[in-house]
Amino acid sequence: MASSLIEKYMRMDKLPHIWCPGCGHGIVMRAVVKAIDELELNREKICIVSGIGCSSRAPGYMNFNTLHTTHGRALAFATGIKHANPELEVIVLTGDGDCTAIGGNHLIHAARRNMGITTVVFNNNIYGMTGGQYSPTTPTGDKGTTAPYGNIDKVFDICSLAQAAGATYTGRATVYHAQLLIRLIKDGIKNKGFSLIDAISVCPTYYGRKNKKGDSVRIMEWLKDNAVNVAAASKLPPEKLAGKFLIGELYNNPQPEYTEEYKKIVESFQRG
Amino acid sequence: MNDKNVRLMQGNEACVEGAIAAGMRFFAGYPITPSTEIAEGSSEKLPQVGGKFVQMEDEIGSIAAVIGASLTGLKSMTATSGPGMSLKLENIGYAAIAEIPCVIVNVQRGGPSTGLPTSPAQGDIMQARWGTHGDHPTIALYPSSVSEIYQITIEAFNMAEKYRMPVILLMDEVIGHMRERIELPERSALQIIDRKKPSVGPEQYLPYQADADGGVPEMASFGDGYRFHVTGLVHDETGFPSNSSEVTARLINRLMKKIENNLDDILRYEEENTGDADTLLLAYGCTARSAKSAMDAAREEGMKVGLFRPITIWPFPEQKVRELAQRVKRIIVPEMNLGQYILEVQRVAGGSCTVEGVNRADGEIITPEDILDKIKGVF
């Protein structure tokens, strides 16, 4: 037996999952099904889409309509699904590399269209599946197997990127702040347009070890100490925010949703 | 024939008309010469029939959206040319292994790379067969007139749905942009094939269980209550990944056998004057039109020339070409590339007759005179 939540929504014969001890992805995956459960969504109409990487193995464990696609392309597949059948609640589970490197173009355009897709980025700052290469969210100066002398790239702020491209809901939480993560995913799903939740996960196996950041407990302590809720941040002086990162709801500005706008075009012919 | 069904139509336009008649209700594409009219036409026509069009951010996104839409049950298509085809290849392989019906149109232009965007070519013949990585089945169809584009687009959808796989519709800039008279058939006269839906309930449904003939699994749609899993990884009958060599062999062999066991249904070709021919022209697409003119001219001069025109380019009509090769003295394969399809003809002829090419890859068509010179041995 497992908890009633897990028994209800997971493919029990596929568990335990393949993720490493201390990997945060299981926390994020549970947050997604918890959000679905709390929203009492019709599971037959939920479609979970992923790309490639550690994150993207999640749908295989989740008992919904699930699609494990090619590297970086989850949002493009999801665009076809949502556009073809807007009744489906489409949730994309992706990683930092999958979503913002190889899939970066699909991210900005999915955000721009404001189609009703909720994207949850399992952001562990590294390419885990291939063994620890640096990603667009590996902090500058940190190491990866392809950045043996320290990464000189700058880091993407995925929420700012999505917001600038047109996403109408963005939020960030960490696997330490799992309760907040659940709330943000719920609010993201409730937003009719494109939503992105940056779920800061932990990779003790590659990112942690390569950068001597310790095990997942130590990395989660670091997340706890360095995350500042956006509500609190507005009251803090800039020097208190140096080196910190924001969590919470970062943007919420509903705009006309793509499939509803397209429906108007179709209906104009049905009336005629 | 009702007069209103007679139209002057461009090849790319006929492709859209055929697709809508076949039941296409989703198109995702990206602008690229010389296929763009197919996207334009789809954007205009689809909302009129309750369908969906989306212009994606790139070629890869277009084929991805098409596969996603097909999983919800809509007949789906994308159209492109060489550079876009190269970008779509990975996801065409995805559609092959995950068995997602879709149609990919490639209106060929000069290559490689950006090549000759506004000039015709037939350089993507081998790409159509072997472009995506790994062993996979391929169906590629290649019409050669505007009215045939209409008909073969319908057949491309029918085969995609029937065999649950991507079907490549090859065209070239000549037939894509050419305008010809077309008589649109009555819709009721068309044979339209839809994918087989599950015959069992969700509890019994295995999304990749071969049918009784060992071939094509029944296909549920997302949202139908079946809650199945789809992956580009090698998978077993349940749809979930497997590393087993036994499962892998079973899957890949079944995918190939979907084609091998149904060649009679899939192969389309046309032959003319092959009965007494000692010289056979073997040509496809726009070049087949030049070949026909060359044949007619040669026949007028008393030469025994025939024409074999494969419409199903892949799978290769091996048995038919072998038979012909044993009857004729030589086969001439004119094609607008430096020798691609001829490799298959040579392989199958196996030395039983001579096989010669007429080739050019400079953006100019092969004229009837070019082919006639070859027939007469004038170089």
Add this chain to the structure above:
Amino acid sequence: MAVKQKGLVIKPDWCKGCGICVAFCPKDVLKMENNKVTIANGDACNGCGLCELRCPDFAIYLEEDEKDE
């Protein structure tokens, strides 16, 4: 087999021994033993559920029936 105590259920075969639940339990209810979580001080559990919320492996949870009592 699941080990039960005061509504707290551990599924040892799924526990990968990461120690997250032990480190962040506000009442020091849990400890690691042979690389698996076990209940050291069940009486102290206040049912906050943080262990379940942060367990990446779904190996520890609060049983709902007992929580409701």
